[in-house]
Amino acid sequence: MDTPTFARLYREYSTFFAKAERERRWNVYEDVPWDKVNREVTDELALVAETFLGVEMYLPDYVSGALSVVRGSFGQTWFQANWAYEESKHSLVLMEWLLRSGKRSEEQMADFTTRIFDKKWTLPFTTARQMTIYGCVQEMATFVIYVKQRERAGGEGCEALRTIFDLVARDEIAHTRFYQGIIKFLLEQDRDGTLDDFSYVLEKFEMPGVSLVPNYDDRIEVMRSAGIDRNVFLQKVYFPILKFLDLSRHDIVQATARRRAREQGLEAPETRRATA
Amino acid sequence: MTEQDLISLFKQVAAQVDKRQKFDHVTRDSVISELGIDSLSMMQIVGEMELRLDIMIPDEDLVELVTIADLVKVVEKRVNQ
Numbered sequence: 001m002d003t004p005t006f007a008r009l010y011r012e013y014s015t016f017f018a019k020a021e022r023e024r025r026w027n028v029y030e031d032v033p034w035d036k037v038n039r040e041v042t043d044e045l046a047l048v049a050e051t052f053l054g055v056e057m058y059l060p061d062y063v064s065g066a067l068s069v070v071r072g073s074f075g076q077t078w079f080q081a082n083w084a085y086e087e088s089k090h091s092l093v094l095m096e097w098l099l100r101s102g103k104r105s106e107e108q109m110a111d112f113t114t115r116i117f118d119k120k121w122t123l124p125f126t127t128a129r130q131m132t133i134y135g136c137v138q139e140m141a142t143f144v145i146y147v148k149q150r151e152r153a154g155g156e157g158c159e160a161l162r163t164i165f166d167l168v169a170r171d172e173i174a175h176t177r178f179y180q181g182i183i184k185f186l187l188e189q190d191r192d193g194t195l196d197d198f199s200y201v202l203e204k205f206e207m208p209g210v211s212l213v214p215n216y217d218d219r220i221e222v223m224r225s226a227g228i229d230r231n232v233f234l235q236k237v238y239f240p241i242l243k244f245l246d247l248s249r250h251d252i253v254q255a256t257a258r259r260r261a262r263e264q265g266l267e268a269p270e271t272r273r274a275t276a
Numbered sequence: 277m278t279e280q281d282l283i284s285l286f287k288q289v290a291a292q293v294d295k296r297q298k299f300d301h302v303t304r305d306s307v308i309s310e311l312g313i314d315s316l317s318m319m320q321i322v323g324e325m326e327l328r329l330d331i332m333i334p335d336e337d338l339v340e341l342v343t344i345a346d347l348v349k350v351v352e353k354r355v356n357q
């Protein structure tokens with residue numbers, strides 16, 4: 001790795017980490033108002049919490065997979081280590097809520113974790129750049145989903161769960177910002193290559209945990225409200241990410257056309273100037 | 277291009293982008309969210325239609341699409357410009 005690249009990635013990470021230490025650290029046992037758990041919340045909300053717990057519990061696979069592609073980069077590797085610490089609190093705090101609310105027993109949690117670990121999440125992309133883009137979209141979508149559930153938990157009168165979703169959502173958006181900073185740098189280094197990867201990742205994108213969490217389809221049937229619809233995804237995830245990176249949807253469209261032409265051995269179409 | 281031409285183009289492109297679904301039954305009144313197309317696939321479909329028709333649709337026109345007729349209207353507007 002050359003010095004400017006090392007320096008930029010180091011700076012992105014140190015900025016992220018300094019802010020996390022200063023403004024965003026929280027304690028599972030002390031910063032959640034556990035005396036304000038509402039044991040009367042709906043079973044659907046409990047299912048939402050359990051499903052998110054399931055997705056968060058593939059942490060060992062997420063961490064080992066991500067580290068395997070960024071190991072050569074100090075800034076990105078240290079970010080993954082910090083990311084793992086923060087994400088480990090997400091599953092812990094959701095499990096704590098499920099137990100303290102009486103919505104799940106220890107026996108149920110033991111069974112759930114066993115079934116989670118029976119399956120393994122595999123890395124959806126093979127390069128650090130693709131995984132950075134994937135991480136960015138995934139974390140932003142997760143942020144929007146947690147914010148939505150924060151309002152719902154508040155509406156059901158559970159201040160503990162509302163606080164949990166708030167703390168977790170803050171972490172998710174901070175992770176998104178880090179990834180966005182890295183992607184900006186990648187675009188400066190190799191705009192066409194990064195756009196190619198962007199279009200590829202968007203084409204293959206799937207939220208983690210889909211088809212891995214036990215009875216995922218049945219859960220989705222029951223908790224439709226846990227997801228976000230197309231318009232919300234576009235308005236709160238897709239377009240904001242592109243805007244932050246100073247990209248337009250047409251940049252992605254053009255990159256897709258270029259990539260496909262290359263894959264088919266054809267001449268790349270002339271690049272049009274995005275106007276939207 | 278007629279409305280029917282654009283619906284046919286949509287079916288063709290959608291089938292290419294999302295090979296798991298069938299789109300033969302799509303009509304102007306079909307509700308997009310009920311076709312099993314996720315947001316990112318929809319962006320690919322629209323992008324592919326833009327490439328084939330050599331048009332550019334502004335982002336803000338895409339967030340309130342409900343039916344295929346809404347999409348056709350947005351595309352027609354650009355094709356006829």
